[in-house]
Amino acid sequence: MARISGRSAFLALLQDEGITHLFGNPGTTELPIMHALAEHPSLTYVMAMQESVVVSMADGFSRASGQLVAANVHVAPGLGNAMGALFGAKFTRTPMILTAGQQEQGHGLREPLLYDSLVRMAEPLVKWAIEVTRLEDLPRIVRRAAKIARTPPMGPVFISLPGDILNAEAELDLGARTDIDSAVRPNDNALMRLAQRILAAKRPVMIVGDEIVSSNALAEAAEFAQTIGCPVLQQTIPFGAHFPSEHPCFIGALSRSQPKVRQVLSAYDLLIAFGTDPLRMSVDSPVDPLPDGMPIVQVGLIDWDIGKNYPVEIAIRADVRETFSALTSLLQEAGGATLADTAARRIEAIKTDNWSARRRALVQTIEAKAAQTPIDPDWLLLKTVEALPENAIFVEEALTAAPLVPALLPYRDRHGFHGLASGGIGWGLPGAVGASLANPDRPVVCFTGDGSAMYTIQALWTAAHHRLPVNVVLINNGGYRIIKQRLLSFHGSREFVGMDFTDPSVDFVGLARSLGLEAIRVSDPATLVQTLQSAFARPGTKLIEVMVEGSV
Ligand SMILES: Cc1ncc(C[n+]2csc(CCOP(=O)(O)OP(=O)(O)O)c2C)c(N)n1
Numbered sequence: 062m063a064r065i066s067g068r069s070a071f072l073a074l075l076q077d078e079g080i081t082h083l084f085g086n087p088g089t090t091e092l093p094i095m096h097a098l099a100e101h102p103s104l105t106y107v108m109a110m111q112e113s114v115v116v117s118m119a120d121g122f123s124r125a126s127g128q129l130v131a132a133n134v135h136v137a138p139g140l141g142n143a144m145g146a147l148f149g150a151k152f153t154r155t156p157m158i159l160t161a162g163q164q165e166q167g168h169g170l171r172e173p174l175l176y177d178s179l180v181r182m183a184e185p186l187v188k189w190a191i192e193v194t195r196l197e198d199l200p201r202i203v204r205r206a207a208k209i210a211r212t213p214p215m216g217p218v219f220i221s222l223p224g225d226i227l228n229a230e231a232e233l234d235l236g237a238r239t240d241i242d243s244a245v246r247p248n249d250n251a252l253m254r255l256a257q258r259i260l261a262a263k264r265p266v267m268i269v270g271d272e273i274v275s276s277n278a279l280a281e282a283a284e285f286a287q288t289i290g291c292p293v294l295q296q297t298i299p300f301g302a303h304f305p306s307e308h309p310c311f312i313g314a315l316s317r318s319q320p321k322v323r324q325v326l327s328a329y330d331l332l333i334a335f336g337t338d339p340l341r342m343s344v345d346s347p348v349d350p351l352p353d354g355m356p357i358v359q360v361g362l363i364d365w366d367i368g369k370n371y372p373v374e375i376a377i378r379a380d381v382r383e384t385f386s387a388l389t390s391l392l393q394e395a396g397g398a399t400l401a402d403t404a405a406r407r408i409e410a411i412k413t414d415n416w417s418a419r420r421r422a423l424v425q426t427i428e429a430k431a432a433q434t435p436i437d438p439d440w441l442l443l444k445t446v447e448a449l450p451e452n453a454i455f456v457e458e459a460l461t462a463a464p465l466v467p468a469l470l471p472y473r474d475r476h477g478f479h480g481l482a483s484g485g486i487g488w489g490l491p492g493a494v495g496a497s498l499a500n501p502d503r504p505v506v507c508f509t510g511d512g513s514a515m516y517t518i519q520a521l522w523t524a525a526h527h528r529l530p531v532n533v534v535l536i537n538n539g540g541y542r543i544i545k546q547r548l549l550s551f552h553g554s555r556e557f558v559g560m561d562f563t564d565p566s567v568d569f570v571g572l573a574r575s576l577g578l579e580a581i582r583v584s585d586p587a588t589l590v591q592t593l594q595s596a597f598a599r600p601g602t603k604l605i606e607v608m609v610e611g612s613v
């Protein structure tokens with residue numbers, strides 16, 4: 062066995078686990094890793110100028126590729142900076158190995174500058190957190206971390222890397238990766254019960270979520286819906302391309318208003334939940350979103366989400382793609398011509414009010430606001446969606462300009478759309494940069510609020526540095542409009558303290574240029590379409606600042 066340094070072994074292990082990019086922000090405790098990068102030129106180091114940006118970039122890379130990612134941050138304060146972004150990665154169950162350099166163990170208990178217990182800091186937000194205390198354990202720890210991160214329910218893991226471990230040398234066996242195949246099919250009995258229950262329903266409805274993306278089941282979900290002719294709703298947090306929008310069975314995303322959800326669901330007699338936490342809410346309400354006694358059947362690999370808030374009549378822990386395939390054949394067999402007739406009839410009925418029909422009506426309403434100055438944010442969204450280049454990836458963190466995204470943007474492939482998920486803002490810009498690095502052949506359009514962009518604006522520098530084909534449409538309404546709207550609706554107050562940034566206003570064009578980007582400002586609706594089309598058609602990273610209506 063060859064002698065190898067801890068730092069070089071660490072990078073070799075990551076590469077063997079499929080890591081192509083290491084997102085990071087370096088400090089003294091990370092110097093061993095920075096040193097070893099020279100020996101691993103095929104590993105691309107992506108520097109971001111703050112640790113929350115680092116982690117959100119890695120998160121965007123994974124969300125837009127399905128791959129395990131790695132990020133490295135600077136000891137206790139760097140990990141502290143990263144926590145909000147790590148919360149986001151926990152929410153989306155992103156397979157991520159997060160590491161931080163740690164002070165050398167030779168300090169013992171003397172608490173040097175920058176030292177704190179990194180494991181204790183990271184623990185609440187990760188599946189596994191550990192500090193390496195012997196070089197011999199390093200291979201086993203990295204292998205185990207990778208396996209844990211990418212085994213459903215997936216999620217981030219954390220490794221603390223003391224400097225002395227990274228700088229030491231030993232004869233190490235780097236081992237090999239373990240991939241757990243979790244494409245699990247339900248047993249025959251469970252499948253049969255599920256099929257019978259679905260056939261017995263008169264008005265079934267399906268809610269789908271993130272596991273449709275992570276298990277690559279869009280086509281299978283569509284075929285299942287087609288087979289029984291059930292309307293399909295996207296879960297209440299529409300952060301991914303969870304169903305092909307243009308499929309006749311798709312009727313759109315559920316809102317997060319409990320009374321509205323209850324009303325929508327009350328038209329049905331069976332809730333079929335696949336790969337989702339179907340009714341995750343935001344603001345408290347005395348109304349329960351689930352109609353009383355509504356029966357549920359639920360399938361997915363995340364057992365935490367199954368029966369979490371409501372009892373489930375048939376609950377199955379299995380892969381959604383495998384389950385759809387098996388279930389669809391079983392239903393076709395068991396249902397025969399009767400089911401085919403029923404399904405055809407149901408689909409005819411859905412067609413009059415499905416996603417496509419609703420979109421046509423919605424577009425007409427929005428077009429009526431085309432000439433408004435300042436520009437109407439819904440119209441801006443519509444024009445941005447219409448101008449998207451073929452195969453573009455759309456990344457959204459747009460708050461008051463976002464509600465119509467699921468209704469206007471057609472989801473066509475599982476990596477084509479990524480929206481704000483956890484509710485912690487500042488993810489969008491770096492998320493878009495990560496998505497671009499993961500998909501060098503696809504243009505990325507990031508649709509972001511001005512307030513959200515200011516949490517992680519330095520992500521633009523990384524995009525410019527790597528010359529990424531990212532276009533940022535920045536919605537400038539001069540403040541936190543959603544917070545104003547909520548102060549007004551929940552508190553009846555128009556005293557908007559701390560919600561404007563107009564004195565002075567932020568010059569986003571100047572800011573973007575200072576970070577090395579081309580930047581354009583649009584105030585006149587008459588020039589918007591042309592500006593978007595021309596920007597999207599040209600190479601390079603760009604920011605298009607659009608001045609929009611911000612009143613409440
Ligand atoms: C990390 C974090 N800090 C603060 C908030 C609270 N918050 C939610 S939306 C928002 C303002 C968003 O502003 P902007 O992106 O400009 O969108 P707008 O409301 O103007 O449409 C804030 C501060 C949050 N969700 N996450």
Ligand SMILES: [Mg+2]
Pocket residue numbers: 510511512513536537538539540541542
């Ligand atoms: Mg704003």
